[in-house]
Amino acid sequence: MLFNSFDFAIFLPVVFLLYWFVFKHSLRLQNALIVVASYVFYGWWDWRFLSLILFSTLVDFLVGKQLEKEAKDNKRRLWLWLSVVVNLGFLGFFKYFNFFLENFQAAFSFFGFEIGGRALSIVLPVGISFYTFQTLSYTIDVYKRKLKPTQDFIAFAAFVSFFPQLVAGPIERATHLLPQFYRKRQFSYPLAANGCRQILWGFFKKLVIADNCAEYANLIFNNSESYSGSTLFLGALFFAFQIYGDFSGYSDIAIGTSRLFGFDLMKNFAFPYFSRDIAEFWRRWHISLSTWFRDYVYIPLGGSRGSKWGQIRNVFIIFLVSGFWHGANWTFMVWGGLNALYFLPLLLLKLNRSNMEVVAERSSFPSAKELLQMGITFILTVLAWVSFRAEDIAHAWQIYVGIFDSTLFTVPREVLSSKLLMCIVLVLFFVFVEWLGRRREFAIEYLLEAHPRWLRWSWYIFLIFLMGMFMQTEETPFIYFQF
Numbered sequence: 001m002l003f004n005s006f007d008f009a010i011f012l013p014v015v016f017l018l019y020w021f022v023f024k025h026s027l028r029l030q031n032a033l034i035v036v037a038s039y040v041f042y043g044w045w046d047w048r049f050l051s052l053i054l055f056s057t058l059v060d061f062l063v064g065k066q067l068e069k070e071a072k073d074n075k076r077r078l079w080l081w082l083s084v085v086v087n088l089g090f091l092g093f094f095k096y097f098n099f100f101l102e103n104f105q106a107a108f109s110f111f112g113f114e115i116g117g118r119a120l121s122i123v124l125p126v127g128i129s130f131y132t133f134q135t136l137s138y139t140i141d142v143y144k145r146k147l148k149p150t151q152d153f154i155a156f157a158a159f160v161s162f163f164p165q166l167v168a169g170p171i172e173r174a175t176h177l178l179p180q181f182y183r184k185r186q187f188s189y190p191l192a193a194n195g196c197r198q199i200l201w202g203f204f205k206k207l208v209i210a211d212n213c214a215e216y217a218n219l220i221f222n223n224s225e226s227y228s229g230s231t232l233f234l235g236a237l238f239f240a241f242q243i244y245g246d247f248s249g250y251s252d253i254a255i256g257t258s259r260l261f262g263f264d265l266m267k268n269f270a271f272p273y274f275s276r277d278i279a280e281f282w283r284r285w286h287i288s289l290s291t292w293f294r295d296y297v298y299i300p301l302g303g304s305r306g307s308k309w310g311q312i313r314n315v316f317i318i319f320l321v322s323g324f325w326h327g328a329n330w331t332f333m334v335w336g337g338l339n340a341l342y343f344l345p346l347l348l349l350k351l352n353r354s355n356m357e358v359v360a361e362r363s364s365f366p367s368a369k370e371l372l373q374m375g376i377t378f379i380l381t382v383l384a385w386v387s388f389r390a391e392d393i394a395h396a397w398q399i400y401v402g403i404f405d406s407t408l409f410t411v412p413r414e415v416l417s418s419k420l421l422m423c424i425v426l427v428l429f430f431v432f433v434e435w436l437g438r439r440r441e442f443a444i445e446y447l448l449e450a451h452p453r454w455l456r457w458s459w460y461i462f463l464i465f466l467m468g469m470f471m472q473t474e475e476t477p478f479i480y481f482q483f
Helices: 006-022 027-043 047-069 073-110 128-143 153-161 174-181 189-222 229-260 278-284 287-301 308-326 330-348 368-389 393-403 418-436 443-448 453-470
Strands: none
Touching: 006 027, 006 229, 027 047, 027 153, 047 073, 047 128, 047 153, 073 128, 128 153, 128 174, 128 287, 153 174, 189 229, 189 418, 189 443, 189 453, 229 368, 229 393, 229 418, 278 287, 278 330, 278 368, 287 308, 308 330, 330 368, 330 393, 368 393, 418 443, 418 453, 443 453
16 A cells, blocks of 8 residues: 555544544554554555565564573574574565576576576565564564563564554664554654654655656656766756655655654654765665664674774675665665775775764854765765666666766756756755754754744645645655565
8 A cells, every 4th residue: 555545545544543542442452453454554465465474473473482482592593593584585585586596597608508497477575675674673682682572462463564664664673663562552642743744744755856856767767878968967866866755755654654653663864965975874864774784784794893804895795785685686786886885985094973963063054065075975876876776787887878978067958848947946945945954853843843833834735735736646656665
């Protein structure tokens, strides 16, 4: 079920009313309602995939209980590996089977050997990468004794399948979200109102910014051989705002919706395009995934400790694995590799934690140095997004060659139109509002502070007006549903 669909517009109020008015006196019934609602929400695409999430839930619930019983480390490791193999096995089969088969066959063909085998017609379950990592966080934390295993299957099933963030995150840790299902929840109007503001801003990002930028990003990327360097770079810029508006918009809607039910989800984006270096960008972009890889992969590998070669190895592993998490295409590996190359100088020079505070923390405007740093970081990020968006390696190379051409410094006349110029105006307005709210959890949260009611409501009505004016006529899925 899409957030930006008529179905969800009916689904959410029904679940909300049942949750607070019918089952408000029973925590267990509220949790059971969340499980049922989440399975309906997820099964709306294809009910057959409900068996996967149910099986994963059962395995990790039972593994958690066994980890508590076992005292011997070797047996505890076996139970942990059972969880890892089951979860990553499902993920690997559905997401990467054909990729490995095709590349295995291509490698042997290169040496003159023909290997048989036919690609399978596999439909990728929506959000499998997200809920797989969420359940893995539970078993890993129980194994490390950072978390006591739950005895409440309903609460655990609700944690795994919680519908606001089920298919595209944030990827929640069991240590943060699971305990919230044990506590009785009271409706809070201020919390719910703040959630509605964040939902509104998330829908604006998706419907006005992401979907309109997508129109031009798709046009330029799909016909890249016909355009000048400046037009190709413009297409990359549009994609940068498309993916940010789309993905962070989903996170805003998910976090805001969770607040309606009394839950707190982790912040997933912190105004990443205002970053002054790549290290800061990765502290602000898809925070739940970045911190997941940091805690469960990077630090166990040794992190930034040890020799320089060990540090370089760990950086490349973490970024390449992050790229591969996004999909079975070499373009994602190139994207991860580029970000590793961007990050390495900062790590080796010990500058990777030099920009920890919000940019222009005590000022309305950035300094000249900060503006230059943000500009360079943004351009590097945009160039990396090219490989993320390209169809394959050859396509990415063709676009890079086209961008770094003398025509980069020409006016992109091929796509100029009044509609495109309006899209640029909308993006500039979006950047302006984000800058004003960069110190907050989300951009328009600052409207809460000392602003009269008439001004706040004028803003809300204006954003709704823009959505009505510029939203696409067709429902468009969120980009990260494919991951």
